[in-house]
Amino acid sequence: LRKNVEDFTGPRERSDLGFVTFDITADILNGKIGSIFDWNVKQLFLYLSAEYSTKNNALNQVVLWDKIMLRGDNPRLSLKDMKSKYFFFDDGNGLKGNRNITLTLSWNVVPNAGILPLVTGSGHVSVPFPDTYETTKSY
Amino acid sequence: AAMDLFGDLRRMNKRQLYYQVLNFAMIVSSALMIWKGLIVVTGSESPIVVVLSGSMEPAFHRGDLLFLTNFHDDPIRAGEIVVFKVEGRDIPIVHRVIKVHEKGNGNIKFLTKGDNNEVDDRGLYKEGQNWLEKKDVVGRARGFLPYVGMVTIIMNDYPKFKYALLAVMGAYVLLKRES
Numbered sequence: 600l601r602k603n604v605e606d607f608t609g610p611r612e613r614s615d616l617g618f619v620t621f622d623i624t625a626d627i628l629n630g631k632i633g634s635i636f637d638w639n640v641k642q643l644f645l646y647l648s649a650e651y652s653t654k655n656n657a658l659n660q661v662v663l664w665d666k667i668m669l670r671g672d673n674p675r676l677s678l679k680d681m682k683s684k685y686f687f688f689d690d691g692n693g694l695k696g697n698r699n700i701t702l703t704l705s706w707n708v709v710p711n712a713g714i715l716p717l718v719t720g721s722g723h724v725s726v727p728f729p730d731t732y733e734t735t736k737s738y
Numbered sequence: 739a740a741m742d743l744f745g746d747l748r749r750m751n752k753r754q755l756y757y758q759v760l761n762f763a764m765i766v767s768s769a770l771m772i773w774k775g776l777i778v779v780t781g782s783e784s785p786i787v788v789v790l791s792g793s794m795e796p797a798f799h800r801g802d803l804l805f806l807t808n809f810h811d812d813p814i815r816a817g818e819i820v821v822f823k824v825e826g827r828d829i830p831i832v833h834r835v836i837k838v839h840e841k842g843n844g845n846i847k848f849l850t851k852g853d854n855n856e857v858d859d860r861g862l863y864k865e866g867q868n869w870l871e872k873k874d875v876v877g878r879a880r881g882f883l884p885y886v887g888m889v890t891i892i893m894n895d896y897p898k899f900k901y902a903l904l905a906v907m908g909a910y911v912l913l914k915r916e917s
Contacts, residue, residue, distance in 0.1 A: 642796060644834075644853065648816045657842040660816035667796065667853065685858075690839040690847075705817050707834075709797040714881045717817055 615694035617687035617728060619663060623678045636670050643668045644707040651700040653693025661687055696730040762911045782808035782877035787821055787830055788887030793852030794832055801888035804832060806877025814838060814848050819879040825864050830876050833859055846872055
């Protein structure tokens with residue numbers, strides 16, 4: 600699992616808005632998961648979440664991007680230059696200068712019937728936000 | 739066969755009738771006890787819910803059954819599927835947590851969204867409400883069975899079916915003979 604990120608924050612009234620672009624390379628089929636798509640797995644709900652702490656809140660988690668992977672879909676992900684699907688708003692101004700935002704890829708296994716586990720991928724990336732707001736860029 | 743049925747009824751004396759009624763009452767009480775026991779064990783006021791809408795497709799469809807837990811110490815984390823009720827409304831909603839902001843003292847606020855919806859749930863919350871809190875949560879989805887909940891949806895949408903089912907159950911219980 601590998602992610603490369605480029606990010607910056609923009610000022611938005613009371614809350615910082617973060618912009619992140621990333622690449623994801625993941626091979627869900629092989630690797631330590633083995634054959635995760637067995638007869639009882641209907642789909643995987645994959646999501647990329649950013650976890651960090653700020654002065655306002657001890658723990659923050661924001662889902663930046665998600666994807667549904669059905670049994671039978673190509674299990675290899677090779678996404679480049681993705682923009683976050685959802686707005687990365689902080690509850691306050693905790694993104695500016697925050698050195699430690701951890702991006703993790705996780706997935707929810709949805710069976711045909713049975714237990715619904717949530718699995719966290721082993722690779723995770725730490726991302727620092729710059730100390731100043733970016734006023735010229737946007738996407 | 740219908741004549742046999744009436745024959746049976748007339749032949750049953752009072753004692754047998756009381757016996758059958760008590761049998762029936764015992765079954766109902768046991769069922770209620772099991773349900774209450776589930777509520778205690780899972781910590782959720784409604785440990786089994788039926789999915790009512792298609793907002794979580796293709797994972798869950800209308801009629802699927804969900805099993806919930808609501809342990810007090812379980813933290814609410816992004817990616818989890820929660821069942822919540824909007825203040826003032828009765829209908830439980832099954833969606834996924836997409837944003838969490840938790841303070842050091844344990845105070846938590848979070849945002850949800852249905853997998854199959856374009857936008858987050860802010861439009862579903864109360865007027866002026868932007869976040870959900872722990873008190874709004876009925877439980878976390880831990881397991882599920884497809885289709886099984888369709889029975890309750892049919893009973894809701896077609897009351898005649900519900901009465902017919904109850905009548906059949908009542909007749910069966912009252913006329914059943916233990917050999």
